[in-house]
Amino acid sequence: MLAVVLAAVAVAFFALPLVGLLWRMPWSRVWEVLSSRAVGRALQLSVTTSLLAAAISMVFGVPLAWMLARVGFPGRSVVRALSTLSMVLPAVVGGVALFFSFGRRGLFGQYLDDWFGIRLPFSTAGVVVAQVFVAMPFLVLSVESALRQLDSRLEDAARTLGGSRWYVFRRVTLPAIRPGLVAGAVLAWSRALGEFGATVTFAGNLPGRTQTMPLATYLALESDPEAALVLSLLLIAVSFAVLLGLRDRWLGQARTPASKDAASVDGTASAVAT
Numbered sequence: 001m002l003a004v005v006l007a008a009v010a011v012a013f014f015a016l017p018l019v020g021l022l023w024r025m026p027w028s029r030v031w032e033v034l035s036s037r038a039v040g041r042a043l044q045l046s047v048t049t050s051l052l053a054a055a056i057s058m059v060f061g062v063p064l065a066w067m068l069a070r071v072g073f074p075g076r077s078v079v080r081a082l083s084t085l086s087m088v089l090p091a092v093v094g095g096v097a098l099f100f101s102f103g104r105r106g107l108f109g110q111y112l113d114d115w116f117g118i119r120l121p122f123s124t125a126g127v128v129v130a131q132v133f134v135a136m137p138f139l140v141l142s143v144e145s146a147l148r149q150l151d152s153r154l155e156d157a158a159r160t161l162g163g164s165r166w167y168v169f170r171r172v173t174l175p176a177i178r179p180g181l182v183a184g185a186v187l188a189w190s191r192a193l194g195e196f197g198a199t200v201t202f203a204g205n206l207p208g209r210t211q212t213m214p215l216a217t218y219l220a221l222e223s224d225p226e227a228a229l230v231l232s233l234l235l236i237a238v239s240f241a242v243l244l245g246l247r248d249r250w251l252g253q254a255r256t257p258a259s260k261d262a263a264s265v266d267g268t269a270s271a272v273a274t
Helices: 002-023 027-034 037-070 076-083 091-102 109-116 124-149 152-160 165-176 178-193 197-202 213-223 225-251 257-273
Strands: none
Touching: 002 225, 027 225, 037 076, 037 124, 037 178, 037 213, 076 124, 091 109, 091 124, 091 197, 124 178, 124 197, 152 165, 165 178, 178 225, 197 213, 213 225
């Protein structure tokens, strides 16, 4: 009974801020705010950059997660801590670190500028870099956990039957860890969509160029609190709908251990046979 009460308190803790937001929502101004050009540009930029950040996180994060889960090497714990450090760093600190690393006169940014003419700060590309920096750890942890829970004997059996390492990874490993991969991608996208501190520090708040929805919301809070409420509700609605929809569609309902084992064996055999 105590556990139920404590769980109810936790649910209320998460729900009450949303209830308060809905209570103060200026419903008569919702369309006026959402139809404005500035909000449209900020929303388009947020969606574009967050999707790019999620895609980049998958390209680099999945191999990193595989290495951390399957390859033993000295200093692996240090690499894991370094790869997830941005999860616990204050967002502004992350932005400062990016600025002095990839800024125009930063450790690496000066060479990007001198050799390739690339300037990341205060650009749309800088927004993506900041989002990747804070979002990729969520995907790495999720995929690494899925890989550690996967029975490696399935991969060994596939290689014994003649499958190459890349073939086994593509046809056996990735399908087996799909729920963890999808969950990590969604978490990375959601984190990128809501990123604020690192973005404003490293990329600035330039309308149409670096002003994402969280930045537009913060700016509206100072000049038009009612508009900030509308933008906040929009961000919550988009994130909640995507998380809820993807969970039901991709993660599915839990299966019994026996059904999981049978599906894994069948999947391995069919993957190698095709």
